[in-house]
Amino acid sequence: MIIGTENLSKYYDHIPAIKGLSIKIEEGATGLLGPNGAGKSTLIRVLLGLLQPSSGDGTVLNFDIKKEGIKIREKIGYMPEHDCLIENMTAVNFVTYMGVIRGLPKDDALQRAHETLYYAGIGEERYRKIKEYSSGMKQRVKLAQALVHDPEILFLDEPTNGMDPFGRDEMLVIIEDISKKGKNVLLSSHILPDVEEVCDKVILINKGELVVEGRISDLLENKNILEIRVKKDPEILLKNMECKYEIFGNTIKIKDYPDNIYSKLLKNAAENNIQIRYISDVRNSLEDLFVNLLGD
Amino acid sequence: MAIYTQDYRKWKGTYRKRPYKILGIIHFGIKRVWSSKWVKICLILGWIPTIFFIVLSILFSPFITALFSEGMNQFYFNFLNLQIIWTILLTATAGSSLISEDIENKSITLYYSSPIEKIDYFLGKFGIIGTFISLVTVLPSTVLYWVLNLVSSTPVRENLWIWGASVLSSFLIIVFLGILILSLSSLTDNSKYVGASFFGLIFGSSVIAGILYEVTNNKWAILISLLENLNIIMEKIFKIALERPIEWYYSFSLILGMTILFGVFSYLRLRKLELSE
Numbered sequence: 001m002i003i004g005t006e007n008l009s010k011y012y013d014h015i016p017a018i019k020g021l022s023i024k025i026e027e028g029a030t031g032l033l034g035p036n037g038a039g040k041s042t043l044i045r046v047l048l049g050l051l052q053p054s055s056g057d058g059t060v061l062n063f064d065i066k067k068e069g070i071k072i073r074e075k076i077g078y079m080p081e082h083d084c085l086i087e088n089m090t091a092v093n094f095v096t097y098m099g100v101i102r103g104l105p106k107d108d109a110l111q112r113a114h115e116t117l118y119y120a121g122i123g124e125e126r127y128r129k130i131k132e133y134s135s136g137m138k139q140r141v142k143l144a145q146a147l148v149h150d151p152e153i154l155f156l157d158e159p160t161n162g163m164d165p166f167g168r169d170e171m172l173v174i175i176e177d178i179s180k181k182g183k184n185v186l187l188s189s190h191i192l193p194d195v196e197e198v199c200d201k202v203i204l205i206n207k208g209e210l211v212v213e214g215r216i217s218d219l220l221e222n223k224n225i226l227e228i229r230v231k232k233d234p235e236i237l238l239k240n241m242e243c244k245y246e247i248f249g250n251t252i253k254i255k256d257y258p259d260n261i262y263s264k265l266l267k268n269a270a271e272n273n274i275q276i277r278y279i280s281d282v283r284n285s286l287e288d289l290f291v292n293l294l295g296d
Numbered sequence: 297m298a299i300y301t302q303d304y305r306k307w308k309g310t311y312r313k314r315p316y317k318i319l320g321i322i323h324f325g326i327k328r329v330w331s332s333k334w335v336k337i338c339l340i341l342g343w344i345p346t347i348f349f350i351v352l353s354i355l356f357s358p359f360i361t362a363l364f365s366e367g368m369n370q371f372y373f374n375f376l377n378l379q380i381i382w383t384i385l386l387t388a389t390a391g392s393s394l395i396s397e398d399i400e401n402k403s404i405t406l407y408y409s410s411p412i413e414k415i416d417y418f419l420g421k422f423g424i425i426g427t428f429i430s431l432v433t434v435l436p437s438t439v440l441y442w443v444l445n446l447v448s449s450t451p452v453r454e455n456l457w458i459w460g461a462s463v464l465s466s467f468l469i470i471v472f473l474g475i476l477i478l479s480l481s482s483l484t485d486n487s488k489y490v491g492a493s494f495f496g497l498i499f500g501s502s503v504i505a506g507i508l509y510e511v512t513n514n515k516w517a518i519l520i521s522l523l524e525n526l527n528i529i530m531e532k533i534f535k536i537a538l539e540r541p542i543e544w545y546y547s548f549s550l551i552l553g554m555t556i557l558f559g560v561f562s563y564l565r566l567r568k569l570e571l572s573e
Contacts, residue, residue: 048408048409050408050409070314070411070412070413071411073409073410073411073412074311074411076409078405078406078409080402080405080406080409082402082405083401083402084401084402084403084405084406085401085403086397086398086401086403087401088328089328093324097320097324098406098410100316100317100320100323100324101317101320101321101407101410101412102311102317102410102411103311103312103313103316103317103411104307104309104311104312105309105312106320108307108309112307115304115305116304119303119304145406147304149307149311150306150307177304178304181304
C-alpha cells in the first residue's frame with residue numbers, strides 16, 4: 001500500500017469536503033474520479049500534507065500526513081490542473097528551478113530538467129520562454145516539473161487538459177510508460193476514457209465520501225449491457241422477460257441479462273413481428289459506471 | 297559523452313536540506329529580478345553618491361575634512377538617509393512582483409507542493425528583496441566607511457561603532473521595507489498596484505503626518521510617518537543628539553509592531569492563498 005487513509009475528514013468552517021474517507025491505494029496507476037466538488041483536490045492537498053485533516057489518519061509511503069508533509073512532498077511529483085508555470089522563464093530554467101527547490105543539487109537539477117523535458121516531448125523549444133508555448137506544450141512542461149526530482153508517486157490532475165488528440169495520445173503513452181517504469185500514478189481526470197486507458201485501479205468519491213474503489217476490470221465485470229434498437233414497440237419485445245431494462249425511444253438497454261436472452265428476444269420479435277435493427281453486447285465503460293453510481 | 301535517448305531515467309542522489317532550497321529560491325529570484333532594467337537603473341543610482349564621495353575624497357583630501365565637519369556619525373547618518381530614497385525605489389521595483397507574480401501565474405501551488413514550508417517560501421522571497429536592499433544600504437555604507445578610513449587614515453578602533461551603526465540601520469531598513477513590500481505583494485496579482493500602494497504608504501504617511509502636525513500641532517502626529525519613525529530610530533543608533541518631541545522608543549515600538557503585524561499578515565495571506573487555489 002502506498003497511500004492509505006482511515007476515517008479521514010476535512011471540514012471548511014463546518015462544511016465537509018471529505019467525510020470519513022477510508023481508502024487504500026496500491027502500487028501502480030490509480031484513477032481518482034468524482035464530480036466537481038467531490039473532494040478530489042482537498043484529498044490531494046491533505047495527502048500532500050498541505051492541509052491538516054479535521055479528523056482521521058493517513059499515510060503516504062508510510063509517512064504520516066499530519067506530521068511528515070515535507071518527507072511526503074519529497075517523494076511526490078504534483079502536476080496541477082490549472083496553469084502554474086512562471087511564464088517569463090524558459091522551460092529548462094523553470095524545471096531546473098523546481099528541481100532545486102525540491103532538493104536536487106543544481107547541476108543534477110539542470111541535467112534532470114533537460115532529461116525530463118525531452119522525455120515529456122519538449123525538444124529544442126525548452127530554451128524558449130514558457131509564455132510562447134501552446135497549452136499542450138505547457139502541459140508537457142508541467143509533467144516534466146513533476147518528474148524532475150524523480151518522485152515515487154505522481155499526482156496528475158487533468159494531465160490532458162487543452163491538448164489536441166495527438167498530444168493527448170502522446171501524453172497518455174508517457175503516463176503509461178512512467179507507470180510501467182515503476183512510478184506510482186494517481187490520475188485525477190474528468191476524461192474517463194483517459195483513466196480507463198492508463199489506470200488499472202480506480203477510486204470514485206462523491207461529496208467527500210467513498211463511492212467505490214477497486215480494479216477497473218473487477219468493477220466493470222458482470223455489468224455488461226445489451227443494447228437493442230428496434231423499429232417500433234420496444235416494450236413488446238421484452239414481453240414475458242424478467243430483467244432490468246431502460247428504454248430510450250426505440251433503444252433498449254438491458255442490464256444483467258440471462259444467458260438465454262438472445263433466443264427469447266428473437267422468439268418475441270418473430271411472434272410480434274418486430275424488426276430488430278441492431279443488437280450488441282455493449283461493454284460497460286467507466287463512464288457508465290460513473291453515471292450508474294452517481295446517478296445523473 | 298553520454299548518449300541521450302528519450303527515455304525516463306531514475307535519479308540517484310540525496311535530497312538537500314531546507315536551507316539549500318531557501319537559497320535556491322533566493323538564487324533564482326535574484327537572477328530573475330536582475331533581468332529588469334529598472335532594477336539595474338535603481339542600483340546604479342544607489343551607487344552614485346558612494347562613488348561620488350569616494351572619488352572626491354581620493355582626489356581632494358580636504359574634501360574628507362569637509363565631509364566629517366559635523367562628525368563622522370552625522371555624515372554616515374546623512375548618507376544612509378540619502379540612500380533611503382534609492383532603497384524605496386529599488387524595493388518597489390524589485391519587490392512588487394515577488395509574490396504577486398506567483399499569484400498571477402498560480403505557481404504558488406508548485407512551491408507549496410514542493411518539500412518546503414510556507415515560511416521557507418517567505419524567507420526565500422525575503423532573501424531576494426533583502427539582498428537587493430542591502431546592495432544600496434549595507435554594501436555602499438561599508439565600502440564608503442572602509443575606503444574613507446583608508447584615505448583619511450582615521451583610527452578605526454574609535455569609529456568602528458559607526459560602521460556597526462550603519463549595518464544596524466541598514467538591517468532595520470531591510471527588515472521593515474522587505475516585509476512591508478512582501479505583505480503588499482501577497483495581496484494582489486498585479487505588481488503595479490503593489491508598487492503604487494507601497495509608494496502611497498511610504499510617502500502618503502509622511503504627507504499626512506506633516507499636515508496633521510501643522511494643523512493640530514500634536515507631537516504624536518509624527519508617529520504616522522513611516523520615514524520619520526525610521527529616521528528617529530536611526531538618530532538614536534548613530535547617537536545624533538536632536539531635540540525631538542517624542543522619544544525614540546515610541547517609534548521603535550511602532551516600527552517593530554508594524555513589522556510583526558505585516559509579517560503575520562503575510563503568513564496568513566500565504567496560507568489563505570493555498571486554500572483558495
